[in-house]
Amino acid sequence: MKKYLGSNLRYLREKNGLTGAKLAEMLGVHESTINYYEKGKRYPSPRTAQSVADLFQISVYALCNTDLEITVETELLHNSTSLMGYVIEYSEKDAFEPAGEPKKVLCTQNRLVWILERNMTYTVWSAYRCDLSHYVQNNPDIPYFRKAGMLSDDEK
Numbered sequence: 064m065k066k067y068l069g070s071n072l073r074y075l076r077e078k079n080g081l082t083g084a085k086l087a088e089m090l091g092v093h094e095s096t097i098n099y100y101e102k103g104k105r106y107p108s109p110r111t112a113q114s115v116a117d118l119f120q121i122s123v124y125a126l127c128n129t130d131l132e133i134t135v136e137t138e139l140l141h142n143s144t145s146l147m148g149y150v151i152e153y154s155e156k157d158a159f160e161p162a163g164e165p166k167k168v169l170c171t172q173n174r175l176v177w178i179l180e181r182n183m184t185y186t187v188w189s190a191y192r193c194d195l196s197h198y199v200q201n202n203p204d205i206p207y208f209r210k211a212g213m214l215s216d217d218e219k
Contacts, residue, residue, distance in 0.1 A: 067126075068106065072115065075115075075126075083097045089118060109123075
């Protein structure tokens with residue numbers, strides 16, 4: 064409980080746009096109590112811990128025993144890169160169809176990458192200092208990315 068509770072409480076509070084005072088009011092405790100919880104100087108009663116978990120719709124176990132910030136961001140990053148890989152794999156198959164127009168398919172791929180890039184959660188990419196365009200152009204496992212990085216603005 065001591066290892067993650069404070070950092071998770073702060074993470075959840077900030078993620079949900081709550082001040083310490085507002086969270087304290089919602090839990091029926093003093094603002095300084097929230098501050099002590101977040102700094103690890105005090106720990107909530109089981110009842111208060113359950114109230115916090117209920118408020119943020121997580122389990123008490125997750126609140127106290129996992130690093131929620133890393134867990135949430137890692138899951139989002141994994142889901143996003145899996146989706147991106149699927150889109151590229153699917154569009155590469157289309158690019159080699161005899162009746163297809165490769166330039167049109169590449170334009171569609173560029174558009175999909177652009178949409179994915181715009182819809183990624185800023186927090187994930189800033190936390191990992193990951194630049195999608197750099198990844199797109201330099202990932203040797205995905206031939207499409209190399210091709211797409213070489214297109215001029217007129218071809219996109």
